[in-house]
Amino acid sequence: MDLIAASPLWVLARATGVVLLVLLTLVLSLGVATSAGLRLARVPRFAVQLLHRDAALLALALLVVHVGTVVADGYVDVGPLAALVPFTSGYAPVWVGLGALALDLLLALVVTSLLRARLGQRAWRAVHLLAYATWPLAVVHGLGAGTDGTSPWLLGLDAACAALLLAALGVRTATRAARRAEADATAPRRPLTPAGAPR
Amino acid sequence: MSGRRPAADARLTVDWTACEGRGVCAELLPEVLTTDPWGYPLPAGPGPDGTPRPWPRRDGLPVAPASVADARRAVRMCPRLALRLEEDARRRA
Ligand code: HEM
Ligand code: SF4
Numbered sequence: 001m002d003l004i005a006a007s008p009l010w011v012l013a014r015a016t017g018v019v020l021l022v023l024l025t026l027v028l029s030l031g032v033a034t035s036a037g038l039r040l041a042r043v044p045r046f047a048v049q050l051l052h053r054d055a056a057l058l059a060l061a062l063l064v065v066h067v068g069t070v071v072a073d074g075y076v077d078v079g080p081l082a083a084l085v086p087f088t089s090g091y092a093p094v095w096v097g098l099g100a101l102a103l104d105l106l107l108a109l110v111v112t113s114l115l116r117a118r119l120g121q122r123a124w125r126a127v128h129l130l131a132y133a134t135w136p137l138a139v140v141h142g143l144g145a146g147t148d149g150t151s152p153w154l155l156g157l158d159a160a161c162a163a164l165l166l167a168a169l170g171v172r173t174a175t176r177a178a179r180r181a182e183a184d185a186t187a188p189r190r191p192l193t194p195a196g197a198p199r
Numbered sequence: 200m201s202g203r204r205p206a207a208d209a210r211l212t213v214d215w216t217a218c219e220g221r222g223v224c225a226e227l228l229p230e231v232l233t234t235d236p237w238g239y240p241l242p243a244g245p246g247p248d249g250t251p252r253p254w255p256r257r258d259g260l261p262v263a264p265a266s267v268a269d270a271r272r273a274v275r276m277c278p279r280l281a282l283r284l285e286e287d288a289r290r291r292a
Binding site: 034044046120183 | 217219221222223226227236237238274275276278279280
């Protein structure tokens with residue numbers, strides 16, 4: 001496949017796509033770490049949360065480049081509208097549409113998060129849980145729409161990203177269970193039988 | 200006079216039903232807050248008898264002017280939006 005000679009824009013679109021896969025995985029993993037109240041080595045919790053936010057902002061910026069290069073390149077028929085409105089693309093409408101959906105969700109996640117204090121925790125959180133849909137949408141989009149979608153190295157990277165995310169979720173579950181167990185162990189107990197009652 | 204109440208009167212309150220004891224606030228406000236063993240915020244520094252001071256539930260915890268900027272940041276960053284900083288000019292009865 002010799003698209004490299006064909007267009008530097010196309011190469012950039014593919015490269016940003018691959019970086020986005022990794023970055024989005026990091027954003028979600030850091031989000032999971034934040035919600036678990038995890039410190040990463042010496043990094044305090046508030047810093048993990050800031051990393052999560054900054055990685056999300058970076059991902060959005062990179063997504064603009066990713067989509068911009070695909071549209072500007074003109075090698076495939078994806079108009080500016082098709083990048084935003086799911087399933088309206090001339091080229092690979094389903095695969096590109098999944099990417100457009102992921103973009104819309106990412107945009108919604110970032111905007112609602114920047115307005116979190118005004119929205120209130122409940123509404124913000126309802127939107128924020130859509131993050132878990134964003135990742136599979138983006139991954140499947142990459143499998144189907146990309147030049148390298150099913151090449152072994154990219155499948156390997158997909159698997160590594162999935163493993164990282166699952167590990168983050170696993171650590172969060174374990175942390176919560178440990179915390180609950182500790183709270184149970186240290187909670188003051190009322191005797192089950194009144195003091196002095198016959199056994 | 201309308202102007203803002205001097206920041207010396209800023210007070211921090213916690214919505215205890217929302218707080219999950221993540222301890223982000225204590226990381227950002229070490230001069231004002233510490234945590235109990237479960238991560239829930241407590242006023243920093245021991246009380247007169249050397250034991251941890253209880254949270255002043257009714258009035259909120261006073262925040263010194265030098266810490267107000269950090270306190271605003273803690274309010275913004277609390278993962279549960281459980282913190283509030285009252286800085287307005289209203290006097291409590
Ligand atoms: C400006 C951007 C963002 C900010 C400020 C932000 C902030 C936060 C905060 C404060 C939490 C912790 C919630 C809790 O402790 O209950 C969180 C969790 C999370 N975030 Fe974000 N976030 C942003 C963007 C994103 C994006 C773009 C994604 C993914 C596409 C994402 C994925 C997640 C995930 C998966 C969690 C864990 C949710 C859970 O299961 O409780 N975030 N985020
Ligand atoms: S940061 Fe928020 S949730 Fe965490 S301990 Fe402080 S008030 Fe509670």
